[in-house]
Amino acid sequence: MSNDQPQNRQRLLALCFGALGVVYGDIGTSPLYAFREAFGQHGVAVGRENVLGVLSLIFWSLIMVVSVKYATFILRADNKGEGGIMALMALAQRGVNSSRTRWILMVIGLFGAALFFGDGVVTPAISVLSAVEGIEVLAPALHRYVVPATVLILLGLFAIQKHGTSRVGPLFAPITLIWFLTLGTLGVVGIAQEPQVLSALSPHHAVVFFAHNGKFAIFAMGAVVLAITGAEALYTDMGHFGRKPIRRVWFFLVLPCLTLNYLGQGALVLADPTKASNPFYLLVPAPLLIPMIVLATLATIVASQAVISGAFSMARQAMQLGYLPRLKVLHTSRETIGQIYLPWVNRVLLVLTIAAVLGFRSSENLVAAYGLAVVGTMFMNTLLVVVVARRVWRWSRLATTLAGILFVGIDLVLLIAVADKIEYGGWFPLALGVGVFTIMATWRRGRQLVLAAIRQTGIALQPxxxxIALHPPLRVHGTAIFLTANLDGVPNALLHNLKHNKVLHERNVVLTVEIRDEPVVDDDQRVEVKRLNEDFELVTLRFGFAEDPDVPAELARIPLCGAPLDMMDTTFFLSRESIVATDRPGMVAWRDRLFVLMQRNALPATAFFRIPGNRLIELGTQVEI
Structure with missing residues (x-):
């Protein structure tokens, strides 16, 4: 027992250190721009009560949204240890029986995931831009180099994705640790000059701020939203580190350092209101400005890397759950299964991120686009976790209602605060979200229509x-495995093989692969085998949405028709559907065409399931939708 305790503490410390580098990069770079924007072009006037009021709102938003809502409440909603909105959606759907309610939860989850992708575009753009803009404080004449330098950094960031984070990953936590300690130290220096700023910790100043500014106070909250961007990472990355390390790092390091830095910036502005233009960098002593710009740039690269990796993980979960076409997934680490690279997603993120930088050209312009995606995702998380509290955790109706009113109320205030930013840039992540949602919903509906068409034209398996037993065809040696999505019908590949080759193998397996709404499937539920007769079996393989299906490896673990799998004596047969868009009811014409385009560019199921090409025969079939 005495030996286990030090090992457990050491492991917990290692997880805390890793969580620091991955989870908190986004929210840790918010001090670069959040407080400044409260007094920017669309903010409030610089004055003592406004400064203290904004600081109070930022502090209590960190407490209520991040500490209470995410660190305490939402982190409980783990799907077998996994987090993220796709895992939360699957968990919420598991708790309800009504098909209509499940559909509503699906829409909520998909739109939240779509907004997350929008966040994955805006976060690298605004983070790197805000860091590089520090050179304007150093020398205003360097302003024209901000955008080109940002583009070059982003090109390098996306270029290294194919090498994975395993090489640079060990640097993330030390950089982030130095960053937070620097934030806290700068904050203490600023507070020492104006100790009265500590009174902002009282919620009284937030109330006074609303009383003095009226409806403009709500819209000033848009800047406060920027202080909590990245809060969703606490839940998204729970599967990598666990809730205990994430909570400890937040309460013992990140929250204190962020609070000190915001207070330090506020103290600076109280002493000299003209420094509200860029209080973060103006808080830095002049001799340390260049090292601080370098450190801030490194910190924003870490923050961007975490968001990009999160987009990769989200895309893989969406693929596994059937909301995106199959894409090429490359593993960049032999030790860590979660480190993956999706080339297509990386290219799309790169193009859109560069477009955001070139289009908005400054972090001040881009902040309007930033808040909407973040708050939208938070709102969807709240709706889903309330369902989980009631249906899965079995909370009482009163407790669920109270929690729902509290958190939904906070999210609605934040949504109203960023609503006026739509015309100034909020339309950008919203448009991205609508686009991604349309793609996911179209793919899901299209696959349903394809499966329905196959079942409608199929032949029942048992008859x-x-x-065949009455009129046996010529039998050949070996094992044939026919992949299908419908175990009740005859696979088209089997029909075509009999029709054209006039033969049947001595052992035949009708195989389907299911992706469950849980991250990892237990071993005792992995395989289900049903013997139809001496030479025909139905086999179902089940995988979780966080797993990589390896069909040959799983089949090698079980006997097929009484004999172990011999890959050199086995042939996989697959029916490749050629989708034809028609005027049949189902989807509008443009969605039919979009689905056909995605189907043609999707990764073949055989590659996705790791079926060797030299053991595969594909037979085409036409399906009308």
Missing amino acids: FLAS
Whole structure:
């Protein structure tokens, strides 16, 4: 027992250190721009009560949204240890039986995931831009180099994605640790000059701020939203580190350092209101400005890397759950299964991020686009976790209602605060979210229509086997595995093989692969085998949405028709559907065409399931939707 305790503490410390580098990069770079924007072009006037009021709102937003809502409440909603809105959606759907309610939860989850992708575009753009803009404080004449330098840094950032984070990952936590300690130290220096700023910790100043500014106070909250961007990472990355390390790092390091830095910036502005233009960098002593710009740039690269990796993980979960077409997934680490690279997603993020930088050209312009995606994702998380509290955790109706009113109320205030930013840039992540949502919803509906069409034109399996027994075809040596999504019908590949080759193998397996709404499937539920007769079996393989399906490896663990799998004596048969868009009811014409385009560019199921190409025969079939 005495030996286990030091090992457990050491492991917990290692997880805390890793969580620091991955989870808190985004919210840790918010001091670069959040407080400044409260007094920017669309903010409030610089004055003592406004400064203290904004600081109070920032502090209590960190407490209520991050500490209470995410660190305490939402982190409980783990799907077998996994977090993120796709895992939360699957968990919420598991708790309800109504198909209509499940559909509503799906829409909420998909739109939240779509906004997350929008966040994955805006976060690298605004983070790197805000860091590089520090050179304007150093020398205003360097302003024209801000955008080109930002583009070059982003090109390098996306270029290294194919090498994975395993090489640079060990640097993330030390950089982030130095960053937070620097934030706290700068904050203490600023507070020492104006100790009265500590009174901002009282919620009284937030109330006074609303009383003095009226409806403009709500819109000033848009800047406060920027202080909590990245809070969703606490839940998204829970599967990598666990809730205990994430909570400890937040309460013992990140929250204190962020609070000190915001107070330090506020103290600076109280002493000299003209420094509200860029209080973060103006808080830095002049001799340390260049090292601080370098450190801030490194910190924003870490923050951007975490968001990009999160987008990769989200895309893989969406693929596994059937909301995106199959894409190429490369593993960049032999030790860590979660480190993956999706080339297509990386290219799309790169193009859109560069477009955001070139289009908005400054972090001040881009902040309007930033808040909407973040708050939208938070709102969807709240709706789903309230369902989980009631249906899965079995909370009482009163407790669920109270929690829902509290958190939904906070999110609605934040949504109203960023609503006026739509015309100034909030339309950008919203448009991205609508686009991604349309793609996911179209793919899901299209696959349903394809499966329905296959079932409608298919032949029942049991009568087919009976007819074969009466009129047996020529049998050949070996094992044939027919992949299908419908275990009740005869696979088209089997029909075509009999029709054209006039033969049947001595052992035949009808195989389907299911992706469950849980991250990892237990071993005792992995495989289900049903014997139809001496030479025909139905096999179902089940995988979780966080797993990589390896069909040959799983089949090698079980006997097929009484014999172990011999890959050199086995042939996989797959029916490749050629989708034809028609005027049948189902989807509008443009969605039919979009689905056909995605289907043609999707990764073949055989590659996705790791079926060797030299053991594969594909037979085409046409499906009308």
